[in-house]
Amino acid sequence: MNASRILIFIFFAFILWIVIYSFRYPPEARFGPLVIGIPAAVLIVVQIVRESLIRQPTSKAAPAHSQQSSPASTVKGSFNPYLEIAVCLIGMIAAIYIFGLLIGFVMFIVAYLKLHREGWLLTAALGLGVPALIYAIFEIVLHMPLDKGILFG
Numbered sequence: 001m002n003a004s005r006i007l008i009f010i011f012f013a014f015i016l017w018i019v020i021y022s023f024r025y026p027p028e029a030r031f032g033p034l035v036i037g038i039p040a041a042v043l044i045v046v047q048i049v050r051e052s053l054i055r056q057p058t059s060k061a062a063p064a065h066s067q068q069s070s071p072a073s074t075v076k077g078s079f080n081p082y083l084e085i086a087v088c089l090i091g092m093i094a095a096i097y098i099f100g101l102l103i104g105f106v107m108f109i110v111a112y113l114k115l116h117r118e119g120w121l122l123t124a125a126l127g128l129g130v131p132a133l134i135y136a137i138f139e140i141v142l143h144m145p146l147d148k149g150i151l152f153g
Contacts (some may be wrong), residue, residue, distance in 0.1 A: 003080060003082075003083075004051075004080055004081070004082050005048075005051075007080070007082040007083060007086065008044060008047065008048060008082055008110075009048075011044055011082070011086075012041065012044045012045070012048075015037050015040045015041045015044060016037075016041060018033050018036075018037045019034060019037035019038060019041065020076065021033075022034055022037065025083070063080050069115075084115070087110065087142070088111070088112055088115070091108065091111065092104060092107075092108035093107075095107045095108060096147065096149065097149060097150060098149050098150055099149045099152065100146065100147055100148040100149030100150055100151070100152050100153065101131075101134070101146040101147045101148075101149075102131045102134065102135060102146060103133065103149070103152075104132075104149070105130060105131045106127050106131050109123070109126050109127045109130060110123055110127045111133075113126065134146070
């Protein structure tokens with residue numbers, strides 16, 4: 001089993017733990033983890049099946065540069081796309097903890113899109129549009145305050 005598969009199974013175990021642990025909370029509190037956790041678990045299973053079907057065994061005689069990387073890899077020269085995703089998620093969690101949800105999302109979206117070599121127009125539109133939409137839905141419509149982080153909270 002290679003490192004990519006090990007990392008994806010770690011993600012899957014973590015998501016399952018979140019879903020199972022959320023049943024200890026009252027119904028209102030478990031809604032968020034279930035809404036995020038169940039689709040994430042399904043997507044991880046789809047990715048595992050997809051990689052199992054797409055990945056073909058390579059012969060030992062094949063040169064190292066001819067081996068294909070994971071189909072999930074979008075960054076050129078990437079050695080492990082799941083490691084990149086893990087680093088991005090850890091960075092996003094740290095940014096949200098320090099700067100708050102909205103600023104953390106802006107930082108994550110901009111960093112992620114620039115890492116994948118997207119243009120500045122799309123990066124700016126999504127980097128500002130997604131947090132604005134989240135703000136409008138939660139703060140204005142639902143009157144639910146968003147986390148301000150330890151720096152601004």
